[in-house]
Amino acid sequence: xxxxxxxxxxxxxxxxxxxxxxxxxxxxxxxxxxxxxxxxxxxxxxxxxxxxxxxxxxxxxxxxxxxxxxxxxxxxxxxxxxxxxxxxxxxxxxxxxxxxxxxxxxxxxxxxxxxxxxxxxxxxxxxxxxxxxxxxxxxxxxxxxxxxxxxxxxxxxxxxxxxxxxxxxxxxxxxxxxxxxxxxxxxxxxxxxxxxxxxxxxxxxxxxxxxxxxxxxxxxxxxxxxxxxxxxxxxxxxxxxxxxxxxxxxxxxxxxxxxxxxxxxxxxxxxxxxxxxxxxxxxxxxxxxxxxxxxxxxxxxxxxxxxxxxxxxxxxxxxxxxxxxxxxxxxxxxxxxxxxxxxxxxxxx
Amino acid sequence: xxxxxxxxxxxxxxxxxxxxxxxxxxxxxxxxxxxxxxxxxxxxxxxxxxxxxxxxxxxxxxxxxxxxxxxxxxxxxxxxxxxxxxxxxxxxxxxxxxxxxxxxxxxxxxxxxxxxxxxxxxxxxxxxxxxxxxxxxxxxxxxxxxxxxxxxxxxxxxxxxxxxxxxxxxxxxxxxxxxxxxxxxxxxxxxxxxxxxxxxxxxxxxxxxxxxxxxxxxxxxxxxxxxxxxxxxxxxxxxxxxxxxxxxxxxxxxxxxxxxxxxxxxxxxxxxxxxxxxxxxxxxxxxxxxxxxxxxxxxxxxxxxxxxxxxxxxxxxxxxxxxxxxxxxxxxxxxxxxxxxxxxxxxxx
DNA sequence: AAAAGCGTTGTAAACGATTACAATTGGAAA
DNA sequence: TTTCCAATTGTAATCGTTTACAACGCTTTT
Numbered sequence: 001x002x003x004x005x006x007x008x009x010x011x012x013x014x015x016x017x018x019x020x021x022x023x024x025x026x027x028x029x030x031x032x033x034x035x036x037x038x039x040x041x042x043x044x045x046x047x048x049x050x051x052x053x054x055x056x057x058x059x060x061x062x063x064x065x066x067x068x069x070x071x072x073x074x075x076x077x078x079x080x081x082x083x084x085x086x087x088x089x090x091x092x093x094x095x096x097x098x099x100x101x102x103x104x105x106x107x108x109x110x111x112x113x114x115x116x117x118x119x120x121x122x123x124x125x126x127x128x129x130x131x132x133x134x135x136x137x138x139x140x141x142x143x144x145x146x147x148x149x150x151x152x153x154x155x156x157x158x159x160x161x162x163x164x165x166x167x168x169x170x171x172x173x174x175x176x177x178x179x180x181x182x183x184x185x186x187x188x189x190x191x192x193x194x195x196x197x198x199x200x201x202x203x204x205x206x207x208x209x210x211x212x213x214x215x216x217x218x219x220x221x222x223x224x225x226x227x228x229x230x231x232x233x234x235x236x237x238x239x240x241x242x243x244x245x246x247x248x249x250x251x252x253x254x255x256x257x258x259x260x261x262x263x264x265x266x267x268x269x270x271x272x273x274x275x276x277x278x279x280x281x282x283x284x285x286x287x288x289x290x291x292x293x294x295x296x297x298x299x300x301x302x303x304x305x306x307x308x309x310x311x312x313x314x315x316x317x318x319x320x321x322x323x324x325x326x327x328x329x330x331x332x333x334x335x336x337x338x339x340x341x342x343x344x345x346x347x348x349x
Numbered sequence: 350x351x352x353x354x355x356x357x358x359x360x361x362x363x364x365x366x367x368x369x370x371x372x373x374x375x376x377x378x379x380x381x382x383x384x385x386x387x388x389x390x391x392x393x394x395x396x397x398x399x400x401x402x403x404x405x406x407x408x409x410x411x412x413x414x415x416x417x418x419x420x421x422x423x424x425x426x427x428x429x430x431x432x433x434x435x436x437x438x439x440x441x442x443x444x445x446x447x448x449x450x451x452x453x454x455x456x457x458x459x460x461x462x463x464x465x466x467x468x469x470x471x472x473x474x475x476x477x478x479x480x481x482x483x484x485x486x487x488x489x490x491x492x493x494x495x496x497x498x499x500x501x502x503x504x505x506x507x508x509x510x511x512x513x514x515x516x517x518x519x520x521x522x523x524x525x526x527x528x529x530x531x532x533x534x535x536x537x538x539x540x541x542x543x544x545x546x547x548x549x550x551x552x553x554x555x556x557x558x559x560x561x562x563x564x565x566x567x568x569x570x571x572x573x574x575x576x577x578x579x580x581x582x583x584x585x586x587x588x589x590x591x592x593x594x595x596x597x598x599x600x601x602x603x604x605x606x607x608x609x610x611x612x613x614x615x616x617x618x619x620x621x622x623x624x625x626x627x628x629x630x631x632x633x634x635x636x637x638x639x640x641x642x643x644x645x646x647x648x649x650x651x652x653x654x655x656x657x658x659x660x661x662x663x664x665x666x667x668x669x670x671x672x673x674x675x676x677x678x679x680x681x682x683x684x685x686x687x688x689x690x691x692x693x694x695x696x697x698x
Numbered sequence: 699a700a701a702a703g704c705g706t707t708g709t710a711a712a713c714g715a716t717t718a719c720a721a722t723t724g725g726a727a728a
Numbered sequence: 729t730t731t732c733c734a735a736t737t738g739t740a741a742t743c744g745t746t747t748a749c750a751a752c753g754c755t756t757t758t
Contacts, residue, residue: 015744026708031746041706056500061474062420063744065411066713081436091430094457103471106455108443122452125410151362151405235643264643271645291640294584294613296620364714375738380716390736412714415743 014055023051034059065127073103074317075123077133079111079160082234083261084289085306086134089159092310093132100318102129113138120144124153130317134159137199137233154320158313160202161331168316169331170309174204177302177336178211181256181284184300184338186219188346190254190282193221196231196241196266198258205258208286212256226250231262238265242281246273254282254344260289260301267295267343283343297342304336363404372400383408414476422452423666424472426482428460428509431583432610433638434655435483438507441659442481449667451478462487469493473502479666483508486548486582503669507662509551510680517665518680519658523553526651526685527560530605530633533649533687535568537695539603539631542570545580545590545615547607554607557635561605575599580611587614591630595622603631603693609638609650616644616692632692646691653685 016034020027025044032040033048034057051057065071074097078086090106097104105123109116116136123131130153133145142164149155149167158170185193195212198205209228216223226245231237238257245251246269257263263285270277277283277297285292288303312332320326365376365383372379374393381389382397383406400406414420423446427435439455446453454472458465465485472480479502482494491513498504498516507519534542544561547554558577565572575594580586587606594600595618606612612634619626626632626646634641637652661681669675 013744016746017744027745028709028747029707031744032707035746039706044706058474060415060476060744062411062414062476063713064746066409066415066715066743067745067747069713071411081440082433084431084433084436087430087433087436091457103454103475104456105452107453108440124407126452127409127411235639261639264640268643268645290584290610291613291643294617294640295643296617296645362714365716366714376715377717377739378737380714381737384716388736393736409714412743413716415713415745416715416717418743 013060014052014057015060016057018055019048019051019057022055023047070129071127072101073105073126073128074314074321075105075107075119075126075128075131077107077109077116077119077123077131079109079116079134079136081108083259085159085287085304088306089134089310089313092307092312093314094310096311096314096318100314100322102318109136111136111138113141117141117144120148124148128153130154130156130321132156132158132313132317135162136160137202139201140164154317154326156313156317156320158309160204163203166329168320168327168329170313170316170334171204171331172304172309172334172336174207175211175214177286177338178208178256179215180211180338181286181300181302182212182215183219184340185254185256185282185284185344186215186221188254188282188344189348190346191221192251192253194226194245194252194255195228196238196255196257196262197228198230198262199232200230208258231258233259233261235261235265235268238262239269240265242266242269243273246270246275251275252281254278254284256284257286259287260285260292260299263299263301263343264291264295267299278343278345279347282346285343288339292339292341300339300341300344302336302338305334309334362409363401363406364409365406367404368397368400368406371404372396419478420476421450422454422475422477423663423670424454424456424468424475424477424480426456426458426465426468426472426480428458428465428483428485430457432608434508434636434653437655438483438659438662441656441661442663443659445660445663445667449663449671451667458485460485460487462490466490466493469497473497477502479503479505479670481505481507481662481666484511485509486551488550489513503666503675505662505666505669507658509553512552515678517662517669517676517678519662519665519683520553520680521653521658521683521685523556524560524563526635526687527557527605528564529560529687530635530649530651531561531564532568533689534603534605534631534633534693535564535570537603537631537693538697539695540570541600541602543575543594543601543604544577545587545604545606545611546577547579547611548581549579557607580607582608582610584610584614584617587611588618589614591615591618592622595619595624600624601630603627603633605633606635608636609634609641609648612648612650612692613640613644616648627692627694628696631695634692637688641688641690649688649690649693651685651687654683658683 016027016030020030030048033045107119109119113136140162145165156168161169197209229241231241263283267277270281285299285301288301292299292301365379369376369379379397382394456468458468462485489511494504494514505517510518546558578590580590612632616626619630634648634650637650641648641650
């Protein structure tokens with residue numbers, strides 16, 4: 001059964017005025033009655049509420065916002081939805097945002113600065129009261145970030161943060177964890193250790209690489225030309241890099257990968273080439289995904305507190321919005337933990 | 350350097366009136382000039398635009414909405430963000446929504462009817478012009494869906510659809526694909542075939558189970574008490590179910606799983622128990638995830654057109670919103686494809 | 699009896715933009 | 729010279745709510 005008589009205009013909602021005229025009183029009284037204020041007669045309240053229910057009245061939030069000049073909405077810009085990292089962060093954000101009575105407008109920059117800029121403007125046009133952002137791997141729209149902040153819209157960066165802007169930031173200590181992960185491989189007795197690095201422009205890439213290199217230097221390991229290979233974020237790149245190494249017969253004993261997908265891609269290549277992990281090549285991933293535990297062998301990985309990162313970032317932003325004066329820009333560094341599994345066990349030792 | 354002088358109020362934006370008073374003309378003229386209408390002097394336009402730029406004027410979208418009574422926003426309710434399925438659907442939705450000049454408000458029901466209801470009300474309060482929803486596995490808020498539709502907010506269901514409501518729906522043909530997947534196992538020469546089913550209340554669960562059972566009946570396979578085990582959506586349930594079967598020594602030759610995570614969980618259990626896939630137990634997953642290709646052995650899985658599903662659903666909704674009269678409620682059934690990989694190859698045959 | 703107080707309600711001005719309508723020009727047509 | 733029209737601008741109402749202020753009727757105080 002189809003509703004054929006559907007008209008062009010959006011169905012008209014009952015307004016304050018409708019209730020007022022029906023009851024032959026002023027809209028002011030209706031407004032006050034519904035807001036349950038002390039200065040309105042109990043009986044009037046009752047009648048008004050009754051009529052409101054009868055007419056299925058719903059306050060128009062847009063009119064409300066126009067009146068009190070805040071949108072109770074915050075904006076979010078994430079680069080992509082292709083791995084589970086951001087969706088989980090979003091869950092954390094949602095939780096805090098809901099509790100604080102705010103709403104969330106989610107946008108995706110698809111890893112390009114151009115779309116990111118468009119999204120920022122979209123959010124601004126919607127009068128968000130603040131923005132949470134993890135920047136693209138292409139680079140940053142620094143000027144616009146600053147413009148937004150200057151115009152009164154606070155920004156909190158998380159995970160992939162701006163290096164030039166002064167603002168609250170939430171990160172995990174990539175350097176330290178990369179250092180630990182590398183040391184873990186060294187202490188396990190592996191010698192020839194490589195690193196599959198992420199997209200070059202990202203701060204996290206640099207930090208993890210730095211951690212890797214410093215750990216290698218500390219323990220006087222040789223760093224060759226191929227010790228650090230730039231791969232990227234997706235599994236196919238890890239796969240290709242590992243294939244390339246194997247075909248060149250330049251086998252590392254262990255590889256510390258930029259993230260889990262890269263590690264899993266590498267793992268696939270290892271198996272395809274008839275080699276074994278960890279026997280021939282050991283692997284360590286990063287930013288633990290659900291898959292780490294499910295593959296064979298289970299993957300050693302650094303488990304980022306994704307959900308918590310979302311929570312913390314959202315809390316920082318809401319503090320910026322609601323507190324006066326807003327708290328100083330602090331950089332919160334979350335700690336992660338390393339889950340050591342079979343993929344990095346030295347079977348020969 | 351911290352901005353200490355930040356005051357309580359949100360930074361005041363320039364309004365039409367500001368420009369008008371600065372130029373000593375009326376707000377009406379300013380409005381018209383900025384809208385670039387024919388009935389305003391070219392020179393005036395120039396001056397107004399200049400002043401607007403000078404004051405960094407941004408039209409207040411809330412006032413605009415109040416004026417023309419539509420929000421240009423649509424709402425989305427998804428159950429969870431724990432697998433990549435919905436994030437990818439969202440990407441498809443985003444694309445269409447962006448192109449149509451609408452905005453997207455994303456919410457998560459966390460698989461509970463209660464949160465779903467809260468989200469629907471939130472969206473309604475924000476005057477979304479339509480809603481896209483994939484229902485929770487707890488069940489449906491049918492009454493409220495109908496209420497929304499009656500009050501003029503069209504709803505489009507996707508993936509997990511309501512059975513009782515008349516509205517546009519986008520699904521994949523779960524029955525047919527489950528049937529094919531089961532037949533694939535039968536034709537491969539497996540005899541004792543089991544099905545790990547999803548959450549009981551979901552329509553997709555029923556459809557896939559029906560497809561499985563019908564295929565089994567068609568080929569006169571025996572269906573025992575344990576042939577269909579209700580597992581759920583996450584990997585741990587598949588893991589437990591498979592462990593249980595193995596420990597009871599009730600080994601199926603092949604299992605058609607509700608989805609990839611369940612299959613991967615089952616795979617883990619198989620390996621842990623010293624068995625081999627597909628040699629001892631073959632597996633077929635559903636709703637292909639990135640992981641299917643990366644695990645060992647690669648997993649046979651039905652690849653749902655997730656991105657496309659988002660696109661189609663969004664398009665249907667926008668048609669409901671913008672067309673007059675709105676098109677009849679149609680159910681679009683997307684076709685999926687089966688990727689046959691090593692996990693379901695009969696090595697003994 | 700006048701003043702002050704209380705409880706309750708209405709009036710009207712905001713919020714920022716849009717737009718029908720009226721009003722003001724000046725020049726062209728009569 | 730008067731009339732009319734076009735071009736341009738201003739006035740004011742509108743969208744749905746909130747809220748300062750005024751106003752009303754009654755009781756209580758002085």
